[in-house]
Amino acid sequence: MAVAIENDANILRLGGFSGPDIPEDDLLRACVHCGMCLSSCPTYRLTGQEMSSPRGRLWLMRAVADDRLELLDPLFDEQMYQCLNCRACEAVCPSGVHYGPLVEASRAQLEQHRPRSAQERALRRVGLDWLFADSGRLRLVVRMLRLAEKTGMTALARRTGLLKLLGMEDLQALTPEISRRPIVPGNERWLADPVSGERRHARLFNGCVMGTVFANTNRAAARVVARNGSDIDVPVEQQCCGALHVHAGMMEEARVLARRNIDAFERSGDDPIIVTAAGCGAALKEYGFLLKDDAAYAERAQRFSDRVRDFTEYLGERDLVPPSKPVPRTVTYQEPCHLVHAQRISRQPRDLMNAIPGLELVEMRESSLCCGSAGIYNIIREEMANELGDRKARHAMETPATEVITANPGCQMQVRASLRRNGSSARVRHIAELLDESYGGAKSKRAIIGRSEY
Amino acid sequence: MDREILVEKLQGIVGKNGVFTRPADLLVYEYDGSVDGAVETATPSAVALPTTAEQIADIVILAREAGLPVVARGAGTGLSGGAVPQQGGIIISLTRMNRVLEIDREDRTALVEPGVINLELSEETLPHGFFFAPDPSSQKACTIGGNVAENSGGPHCLKYGVTTNHVLGLEIVLPDGRIVWTGGRSAGVSGYDLTGAMVGSEGMLGIVTKALVRLTPSPESTLVLLAPFADIESASHATSRIIAAGIVPAALEMMDNLTIQAVEPAYHAGYPMDAGAVLLIEIDGSTDDVRGTGVEIAALCVESGATEVRSATERAERDLLWKGRKMALGAMGRLAPNYYLHDTVVPRSKLPATLRRVEEISRDFDLPIANVFHAGDGNLHPLMLFDRRVNGSTERVLEASKEIITYCVDVGGALSGEHGIGTEKRGYMTLVYTADDLAAMAGLKNSFDPTGMFNPEKLFPKGYMCGEVRALRMQAMAQKLGIHAL
Numbered sequence: 025m026a027v028a029i030e031n032d033a034n035i036l037r038l039g040g041f042s043g044p045d046i047p048e049d050d051l052l053r054a055c056v057h058c059g060m061c062l063s064s065c066p067t068y069r070l071t072g073q074e075m076s077s078p079r080g081r082l083w084l085m086r087a088v089a090d091d092r093l094e095l096l097d098p099l100f101d102e103q104m105y106q107c108l109n110c111r112a113c114e115a116v117c118p119s120g121v122h123y124g125p126l127v128e129a130s131r132a133q134l135e136q137h138r139p140r141s142a143q144e145r146a147l148r149r150v151g152l153d154w155l156f157a158d159s160g161r162l163r164l165v166v167r168m169l170r171l172a173e174k175t176g177m178t179a180l181a182r183r184t185g186l187l188k189l190l191g192m193e194d195l196q197a198l199t200p201e202i203s204r205r206p207i208v209p210g211n212e213r214w215l216a217d218p219v220s221g222e223r224r225h226a227r228l229f230n231g232c233v234m235g236t237v238f239a240n241t242n243r244a245a246a247r248v249v250a251r252n253g254s255d256i257d258v259p260v261e262q263q264c265c266g267a268l269h270v271h272a273g274m275m276e277e278a279r280v281l282a283r284r285n286i287d288a289f290e291r292s293g294d295d296p297i298i299v300t301a302a303g304c305g306a307a308l309k310e311y312g313f314l315l316k317d318d319a320a321y322a323e324r325a326q327r328f329s330d331r332v333r334d335f336t337e338y339l340g341e342r343d344l345v346p347p348s349k350p351v352p353r354t355v356t357y358q359e360p361c362h363l364v365h366a367q368r369i370s371r372q373p374r375d376l377m378n379a380i381p382g383l384e385l386v387e388m389r390e391s392s393l394c395c396g397s398a399g400i401y402n403i404i405r406e407e408m409a410n411e412l413g414d415r416k417a418r419h420a421m422e423t424p425a426t427e428v429i430t431a432n433p434g435c436q437m438q439v440r441a442s443l444r445r446n447g448s449s450a451r452v453r454h455i456a457e458l459l460d461e462s463y464g465g466a467k468s469k470r471a472i473i474g475r476s477e478y
Numbered sequence: 479m480d481r482e483i484l485v486e487k488l489q490g491i492v493g494k495n496g497v498f499t500r501p502a503d504l505l506v507y508e509y510d511g512s513v514d515g516a517v518e519t520a521t522p523s524a525v526a527l528p529t530t531a532e533q534i535a536d537i538v539i540l541a542r543e544a545g546l547p548v549v550a551r552g553a554g555t556g557l558s559g560g561a562v563p564q565q566g567g568i569i570i571s572l573t574r575m576n577r578v579l580e581i582d583r584e585d586r587t588a589l590v591e592p593g594v595i596n597l598e599l600s601e602e603t604l605p606h607g608f609f610f611a612p613d614p615s616s617q618k619a620c621t622i623g624g625n626v627a628e629n630s631g632g633p634h635c636l637k638y639g640v641t642t643n644h645v646l647g648l649e650i651v652l653p654d655g656r657i658v659w660t661g662g663r664s665a666g667v668s669g670y671d672l673t674g675a676m677v678g679s680e681g682m683l684g685i686v687t688k689a690l691v692r693l694t695p696s697p698e699s700t701l702v703l704l705a706p707f708a709d710i711e712s713a714s715h716a717t718s719r720i721i722a723a724g725i726v727p728a729a730l731e732m733m734d735n736l737t738i739q740a741v742e743p744a745y746h747a748g749y750p751m752d753a754g755a756v757l758l759i760e761i762d763g764s765t766d767d768v769r770g771t772g773v774e775i776a777a778l779c780v781e782s783g784a785t786e787v788r789s790a791t792e793r794a795e796r797d798l799l800w801k802g803r804k805m806a807l808g809a810m811g812r813l814a815p816n817y818y819l820h821d822t823v824v825p826r827s828k829l830p831a832t833l834r835r836v837e838e839i840s841r842d843f844d845l846p847i848a849n850v851f852h853a854g855d856g857n858l859h860p861l862m863l864f865d866r867r868v869n870g871s872t873e874r875v876l877e878a879s880k881e882i883i884t885y886c887v888d889v890g891g892a893l894s895g896e897h898g899i900g901t902e903k904r905g906y907m908t909l910v911y912t913a914d915d916l917a918a919m920a921g922l923k924n925s926f927d928p929t930g931m932f933n934p935e936k937l938f939p940k941g942y943m944c945g946e947v948r949a950l951r952m953q954a955m956a957q958k959l960g961i962h963a964l
Contacts, residue, residue: 073573098502
């Protein structure tokens with residue numbers, strides 16, 4: 025039976041779990057192993073093996089908690105990291121098991137207790153800790169990578185896995201879409217079109233990859249929000265959301281970033297915080313949970329989370345100014361896991377696309393099955409990621425669509441690469457670009473440079 | 479046989495990545511969907527994931543040589559412990575045999591492998607104008623092989639029948655390793671109906687490797703009615719009147735007030751929170767028939783005391799009304815951390831009395847029991863709500879279950895509507911069957927599997943298959959004379 029959590033002299037223990045970020049016993053035992061999650065799990069679908077299912081992984085966690093399995097058993101490590109953390113299982117779970125936080129806590133446990141080689145340590149420090157700890161560094165690196173591409177020095181960067189992490193692996197295919205100019209927080213602001221009623225304000229969460237590689241998508245999103253009656257700017261001092269860190273079990277690093285973001289956005293009161301990356305949005309909405317044991321930040325974190333809106337969610341909450349320019353194309357929609365499963369947003373993107381004149385939305389099969397991107401998954405689990413990518417590409421190619429629309433940079437890159445690998449030239453675009461196009465595009469509205477309100 | 483040799487031979491049959499033998503790997507094959515406490519977990523000595531019938535035959539022959547039991551497993555969503563390897567042995571997991579091999583529009587059949595997911599078969603045949611009628615609540619995850627083994631039902635079985643009515647033929651691997659076919663495409667059966675024997679045999683007679691199933695044409699029109707009542711009595715009365723009028727709805731489901739309390743805040747399906755019970759009735763068929771029948775049912779409901787009757791024809795509206803029913807189990811988490819879902823059947827006429835008894839049991843055991851069930855065919859699903867962290871709560875639930883089961887059997891009911899017997903209810907078999915009845919079943923088992931190699935320790939009462947028949951007969955005669963229902 026369960027080993028109760030001992031709480032003496034600050035030593036926390038639950039069976040084989042110990043130290044901070046222990047999977048919560050109550051959450052763990054909410055799973056009644058009914059199996060309703062199985063068919064929604066990408067890794068179970070590919071392997072057909074129980075340990076690769078959400079139910080199986082929860083059972084393994086429970087086995088560690090009950091001292092029936094070693095925390096450092098290779099199977100536990102393998103399974104905690106084979107999981108894409110796409111959270112499709114959470115959305116279908118009849119018992120309401122919070123799977124995401126459990127797998128993240130299990131990874132945090134492995135991070136704390138697993139011996140690592142010096143090389144591994146160094147790579148992680150540079151890859152996640154140094155690079156994403158300050159948004160300025162990331163902008164610098166992206167600029168350097170652009171330069172490297174021009175001087176033919178990308179091989180090195182590619183070997184380190186860095187390009188893929190930044191969504192720039194296939195630079196050739198990406199080049200026309202890479203934004204020349206990253207968005208620097210604090211530097212841009214778009215003024216609202218007068219719609220009706222009082223003047224509204226919204227704040228854009230820039231994100232790492234969205235604010236650099238896909239900066240123009242963020243600008244498109246900002247123009248759409250402004251067209252719909254709200255001033256929008258990019259508050260200064262904001263940082264990476266920390267999602268990649270949480271997914272990798274680096275909780276303390278994630279908490280540092282979260283606190284800085286909370287500070288940065290607190291100045292703008294209760295204004296909605298708009299996010300264009302589903303992965304970031306899901307993480308931001310969970311700051312309340314991430315910092316629940318931080319006396320100084322717990323309440324503020326929850327207030328922050330309550331303000332967060334995915335771009336499509338935000339537009340879905342108000343009457344849309346009808347986009348007028350016809351977009352006579354056929355598209356299909358790839359649902360980002362962290363939008364449909366983690367945030368349960370599925371109707372709004374479709375409603376928005378259906379509001380665009382001339383656009384035809386054709387559904388593909390399994391549109392809500394993970395494409396294999398999953399944060400850094402396509403770097404650390406290339407084989408399984410490719411298998412999922414191929415499956416996604418096949419489903420998209422079965423439709424007559426010439427464009428695949430999504431709402432997350434990771435998916436955008438992964439789907440694009442998968443389509444190319446399978447011989448399709450279909451474009452992959454963010455839904456914000458599609459809407460912006462129908463509102464008249466970049467010419468319709470200019471940012472005031474150097475003028476964020478906060 | 480030496481363990482290393484066994485592993486090597488298994489790998490020789492299904493390949494290295496098709497065999498699990500490390501203790502950590504085997505941990506996740508010790509359970510199925512059954513409730514902890516009602517079914518004990520048990521660990522296999524190996525798990526094999528074959529991809530062909532021939533591989534399965536080879537595994538079975540190997541297991542025979544090694545003297546190991548064999549347990550077939552689909553998705554492992556069963557609720558009676560059917561896929562839990564009570565005596566260890568080799569689990570044959572059929573999840574990698576998941577192809578729809580053929581859809582025949584003219585004959586309205588599909589040939590599928592056992593690991594095909596129930597709902598996905600319907601989704602795949604929908605563009606051809608068909609669906610697979612048996613729709614257990616686990617249909618999103620459970621497999622056709624498992625449906626065959628348990629003879630699964632579902633809300634729509636009121637009109638369309640259970641799995642056995644939809645299986646035309648089977649390819650099976652027998653316990654001696656031979657691969658045989660039962661049944662076939664045409665309607666008639668020559669000789670013994672082995673397909674019929676296989677369906678519901680809980681993996682104890684053979685392992686299904688292909689199933690030829692009947693496809694049902696998608697109805698032209700579908701209507702869902704929602705009728706709230708002040709109490710369960712009047713809802714039951716309405717149910718009886720609908721059936722007595724000769725109407726066969728596609729589904730006729732009832733939810734009591736406790737269920738509504740859990741479901742409505744979760745899904746906002748529009749069930750009135752103050753209703754004592756609601757009926758959810760689906761009618762399908764030609765557009766004209768559906769409209770006419772709908773009016774007729776609505777009138778019967780109102781006459782029986784329905785406070786209103788709402789109807790939905792559009793897909794989205796219908797889905798919303800159904801959502802509260804199909805997701806009812808999940809919403810129970812709002813009322814208690816654990817639930818134990820029961821599955822018994824009583825004659826429809828005994829429904830009101832049975833529900834009253836369930837209410838008494840709920841009071842006696844101080845155990846909230848929500849009722850959500852297939853009213854149309856008298857298939858009850860009392861949901862006992864508890865918190866298993868509270869000492870003795872699981873035992874209390876099991877005691878209460880026993881009371882409910884005993885009552886249902888006493889009024890002429892059955893132990894299980896659609897979940898099977900497995901290990902969960904094997905102890906209750908003597909309530910329904912005499913020693914001679916059981917001996918007839920054992921005779922069938924023995925003619926297929928004389929050494930008891932396939933899925934041992936299931937269905938028959940504990941000890942029954944190991945020579946205690948005589949003692950059991952004495953006991954059964956003494957205890958049950960006159961109270962069993964058949």
